[in-house]
Amino acid sequence: MSVLTPYQIRQQCRSGAFSDNTSGFAPGFVQANMAILPKQYAADFLQFCHFNPKPCPLLGMAATPGAIDMPSLAKDLDIRSDLPKYRVFKDGKLTDEVTDVREIWRDDLVTFLIGCSFSFEESLLADGLEIRNITEKVNVPMYRTNIACTPAGVFHGGMVVSMRPMLPADAIRAIQICSRFPQVHGAPVHFGDPAAIGINDITKPDFGDAVSIKPGEVPVFWACGVTPQVAIANAGVDFCIAHSPGHMLVTDLTNSKLSVL
Amino acid sequence: MSVLTPYQIRQQCRSGAFSDNTSGFAPGFVQANMAILPKQYAADFLQFCHFNPKPCPLLGMAATPGAIDMPSLAKDLDIRSDLPKYRVFKDGKLTDEVTDVREIWRDDLVTFLIGCSFSFEESLLADGLEIRNITEKVNVPMYRTNIACTPAGVFHGGMVVSMRPMLPADAIRAIQICSRFPQVHGAPVHFGDPAAIGINDITKPDFGDAVSIKPGEVPVFWACGVTPQVAIANAGVDFCIAHSPGHMLVTDLTNSKLSVL
Numbered sequence: 001m002s003v004l005t006p007y008q009i010r011q012q013c014r015s016g017a018f019s020d021n022t023s024g025f026a027p028g029f030v031q032a033n034m035a036i037l038p039k040q041y042a043a044d045f046l047q048f049c050h051f052n053p054k055p056c057p058l059l060g061m062a063a064t065p066g067a068i069d070m071p072s073l074a075k076d077l078d079i080r081s082d083l084p085k086y087r088v089f090k091d092g093k094l095t096d097e098v099t100d101v102r103e104i105w106r107d108d109l110v111t112f113l114i115g116c117s118f119s120f121e122e123s124l125l126a127d128g129l130e131i132r133n134i135t136e137k138v139n140v141p142m143y144r145t146n147i148a149c150t151p152a153g154v155f156h157g158g159m160v161v162s163m164r165p166m167l168p169a170d171a172i173r174a175i176q177i178c179s180r181f182p183q184v185h186g187a188p189v190h191f192g193d194p195a196a197i198g199i200n201d202i203t204k205p206d207f208g209d210a211v212s213i214k215p216g217e218v219p220v221f222w223a224c225g226v227t228p229q230v231a232i233a234n235a236g237v238d239f240c241i242a243h244s245p246g247h248m249l250v251t252d253l254t255n256s257k258l259s260v261l
Numbered sequence: 262m263s264v265l266t267p268y269q270i271r272q273q274c275r276s277g278a279f280s281d282n283t284s285g286f287a288p289g290f291v292q293a294n295m296a297i298l299p300k301q302y303a304a305d306f307l308q309f310c311h312f313n314p315k316p317c318p319l320l321g322m323a324a325t326p327g328a329i330d331m332p333s334l335a336k337d338l339d340i341r342s343d344l345p346k347y348r349v350f351k352d353g354k355l356t357d358e359v360t361d362v363r364e365i366w367r368d369d370l371v372t373f374l375i376g377c378s379f380s381f382e383e384s385l386l387a388d389g390l391e392i393r394n395i396t397e398k399v400n401v402p403m404y405r406t407n408i409a410c411t412p413a414g415v416f417h418g419g420m421v422v423s424m425r426p427m428l429p430a431d432a433i434r435a436i437q438i439c440s441r442f443p444q445v446h447g448a449p450v451h452f453g454d455p456a457a458i459g460i461n462d463i464t465k466p467d468f469g470d471a472v473s474i475k476p477g478e479v480p481v482f483w484a485c486g487v488t489p490q491v492a493i494a495n496a497g498v499d500f501c502i503a504h505s506p507g508h509m510l511v512t513d514l515t516n517s518k519l520s521v522l
Contacts, residue, residue: 168451168452168453168454168457169450169451171452172436172448172449172450172451172452175433175436175437175448176436176437176440176448179437179440187433187436187437188433189430189433190429190430190433191429191432191433191452192429192453192479193429193477196429196477216454216457218453261522
């Protein structure tokens with residue numbers, strides 16, 4: 001399966017043949033977080049992304065409300081069917097998990113695509129660095145922090161961070177590599193003492209799974225794409241569609257195109 | 262005095278009018294560490310620099326034994342007189358500190374110039390970061406470590422590091438900035454636990470002065486230009502001339518020219 005092109009994966013999502021986690025599929029290609037909101041929220045959400053580029057790096061936005069394509073990121077895209085799995089939220093609550101949202105699509109819905117850490121993890125692995133959550137075959141641990149996002153309209157909340165433990169010399173190398181990728185969260189925002197950013201127990205992530213931290217390693221924290229989901233929940237929007245965690249939109253853009261250097 | 266050009270400073274060194282520490286003079290211009298060795302050691306020392314580019318980033322080497330100029334780095338240079346102060350070593354021991362070495366110059370002496378942390382400190386300050394040793398008006402603290410340099414011929418020894426305490430978020434920014442300057446030690450080599458690199462007491466530097474470390478800060482360690490001096494001492498070379506600490510060669514090269522990005 002891993003030799004499928006991004007277009008083939010999207011086509012299999014559309015036909016219903018593929019509904020899995022996309023981790024490890026289409027190596028080298030950008031995978032994106034997705035948020036779809038009614039147009040009355042779109043200007044505020046765009047501003048929230050603009051104000052908070054590290055947790056909410058905007059890769060793309062639909063040209064108009066109702067548009068289902070995004071030609072600059074994916075050929076022949078139908079955003080309503082080309083992800084493997086969707087979550088539907090009403091009044092801030094998860095109401096459904098489906099493989100297709102064509103039946104509930106509305107002409108006032110605006111699609112946003114946000115960068116994902118899969119892109120920089122690929123570059124870290126290519127450099128020979130270990131990524132603990134990959135080694136231990138679990139989801140990356142994520143934590144709520146006391147780092148406040150800059151609010152915009154109805155959207156507000158604390159930054160969520162992902163954590164990867166590393167030896168200090170490896171963390172320095174990871175900072176260099178991730179600095180080249182500002183559109184997929186960029187350099188870490190913190191390392192070392194979890195309490196300094198409001199994390200009380202590093203062994204109990206708020207999202208994802210705990211990973212082991214070995215002697216000599218420090219936790220390294222990156223701004224995380226779960227942040228906008230928390231802001232959307234805080235905003236109490238009446239309707240929202242998002243990707244199901246780990247079930248991303250696979251785009252035609254290569255990760256190397258996101259490198260600014 | 263700080264408005265003097267590099268050329269004017271070198272001329273005042275030559276005439277004897279200037280014999281001070283060069284810190285803060287000629288802002289924007291590269292200042293260099295200097296080592297002058299008899300030619301029988303030159304090939305080994307060049308190899309040592311090549312093998313250990315982080316502590317020994319070679320900015321320049323005299324074209325031939327006995328040459329007193331380095332046209333690519335400094336106009337009309339006479340390396341025998343154009344630094345404010347020199348140290349002379351015989352059989353590994355400091356025997357003299359002078360403002361001019363014309364009388365002891367020999368036709369077999371080979372000059373090496375090595376990058377200095379003054380260059381990256383300027384970029385850190387320009388970005389708004391605090392450098393504690395500058396704030397506290399002392400020399401940067403430096404420590405011997407258990408990080409082994411790669412030996413070359415007679416030259417060998419552990420890496421010496423300089424230390425600047427920072428909050429983690431500032432350390433991440435410093436890593437980004439210093440990564441642009443590989444010829445002046447580049448990114449840090451370690452942060453956090455001093456014992457992990459063989460430093461037993463952070464309050465007792467082996468060279469320079471101690472600085473305060475405030476709550477929430479971590480020590481950040483850079484490869485240091487004192488490393489080649491230790492290797493030269495270990496090699497037991499019979500004759501060597503070096504700059505006096507802090508009394509550097511001020512070159513005509515701007516720091517911005519050392520940026521690889």
